Amino acid sequence: MSFLSLKQVSRFYGSVAAVHNFDLGVEKGEFISLLGPSGCGKTTTLQMIAGLVRPSSGTIMMGGRDITYMPPPQRQLGVVFQSYALFPHMTVAQNVSFGLEMRKVAKAERETRIKDILALVHLSALADRYPREMSGGQRQRVAIARALVINPPVLLLDEPLSNLDAQLREEMQFELRRIQQAVGITTIMVTHDQAEALSISDRVVVMEKGKITQVDTPYELYEHPRNDFISSFVGKSNFMPATAVANGAGTTISIGSTDITFETDAKTASKDVSVFIRPEKLRLTTPSNGQLQGTVTTRYFMGSQWLVSAATPAGVLAVAVPNLGAPPPLEGENVGLSWQHGDCRVLAAGAAE
Numbered sequence: 001m002s003f004l005s006l007k008q009v010s011r012f013y014g015s016v017a018a019v020h021n022f023d024l025g026v027e028k029g030e031f032i033s034l035l036g037p038s039g040c041g042k043t044t045t046l047q048m049i050a051g052l053v054r055p056s057s058g059t060i061m062m063g064g065r066d067i068t069y070m071p072p073p074q075r076q077l078g079v080v081f082q083s084y085a086l087f088p089h090m091t092v093a094q095n096v097s098f099g100l101e102m103r104k105v106a107k108a109e110r111e112t113r114i115k116d117i118l119a120l121v122h123l124s125a126l127a128d129r130y131p132r133e134m135s136g137g138q139r140q141r142v143a144i145a146r147a148l149v150i151n152p153p154v155l156l157l158d159e160p161l162s163n164l165d166a167q168l169r170e171e172m173q174f175e176l177r178r179i180q181q182a183v184g185i186t187t188i189m190v191t192h193d194q195a196e197a198l199s200i201s202d203r204v205v206v207m208e209k210g211k212i213t214q215v216d217t218p219y220e221l222y223e224h225p226r227n228d229f230i231s232s233f234v235g236k237s238n239f240m241p242a243t244a245v246a247n248g249a250g251t252t253i254s255i256g257s258t259d260i261t262f263e264t265d266a267k268t269a270s271k272d273v274s275v276f277i278r279p280e281k282l283r284l285t286t287p288s289n290g291q292l293q294g295t296v297t298t299r300y301f302m303g304s305q306w307l308v309s310a311a312t313p314a315g316v317l318a319v320a321v322p323n324l325g326a327p328p329p330l331e332g333e334n335v336g337l338s339w340q341h342g343d344c345r346v347l348a349a350g351a352a353e
């Protein structure tokens with residue numbers, strides 16, 4: 001049995017289901033991200049785990065106990081919000097100490113735990129500073145230290161990095177993962193940033209309109225998205241309209257109005273499909289017959305790679321070209337586009353495979 005499990009958990013506001021029949025088992029020490037567009041029910045799910053919102057139905061279990069309606073203080077969870085919510089009139093050490101004092105932890109033990117946790121988040125030198133004297137990243141570290149110092153069974157993070165600028169945000173993602181792994185704490189993070197979810201989670205829960213659409217490792221989610229919503233939400237992707245015709249062992253795919261066909265062993269019940277392929281899996285070549293061809297429309301230099309768009313009979317396709325020396329063809333030039341058939345996914349448009 002999982003350490004934390006949600007079974008058929010729903011939350012209705014009037015007739016609107018903010019979360020509907022949510023089923024998830026989280027193992028001890030796992031880092032799970034809840035990912036999805038605004039309004040998909042991520043925060044409501046987190047708040048039900050925290051005890052701040054009552055489920056309309058379903059069960060939440062933690063460590064073998066039913067906590068569905070347990071008041072938040074009894075759950076003893078660590079929670080970090082995007083606003084940090086530090087006490088402005090208290091120093092870093094006092095902010096971190098607060099939860100221990102509330103729990104009547106003896107002074108000597110308090111001091112040891114504060115020292116250890118500040119060392120873990122690399123803030124030992126700033127123990128006597130006030131929040132206003134610190135950067136956003138440092139304040140976020142204090143919020144994490146304050147949540148962890150009580151040794152909670154689960155850490156809940158609600159968009160913890162969204163107030164940080166892009167570079168600091170990326171740095172803090174890896175810091176968060178380092179700290180989580182050092183403590184080995186079961187963690188659930190809400191985010192709408194797919195890059196953040198992919199880079200630091202063990203598994204990602206993708207949500208859409210209150211429901212789970214896929215739960216997978218970051219790699220599986222990126223490589224094998226179950227439908228076109230997920231493939232376009234997680235990373236960049238190209239879709240080519242196509243038709244699928246069963247041919248015994250496999251399927252023949254014909255791309256749009258082109259004469260490009262290929263065989264795949266993917267099974268699909270649908271005749272009208274989308275061929276989905278990531279930009280980094282497409283190659284630009286010298287055009288040749290029997291190949292999809294197009295004209296370069298834009299070319300952006302991104303540092304580690306070029307992002308090239310090519311107008312083809314199957315639509316405008318994005319191609320990521322690694323910056324390995326020679327720049328890609330110029331705007332207006334004709335190109336061929338090639339790919340390994342194994343890198344394509346054949347999806348019934350708008351539906352799970």
Ligand SMILES: Nc1ncnc2c1ncn2[C@@H]1O[C@H](COP(=O)(O)OP(=O)(O)OP(=O)(O)O)[C@@H](O)[C@H]1O
Pocket residue numbers: 013017018019036037038039040041042043044045192
């Ligand atoms: N207290 C409430 N009363 C009525 N409707 C609510 C309430 N809280 C949330 N909702 C609705 O429930 C749905 C899910 O909201 P929720 O905040 O969980 O989404 P979210 O995925 O966290 O979105 P965001 O990324 O914008 O924070 C939304 O349609 C929202 O309007």
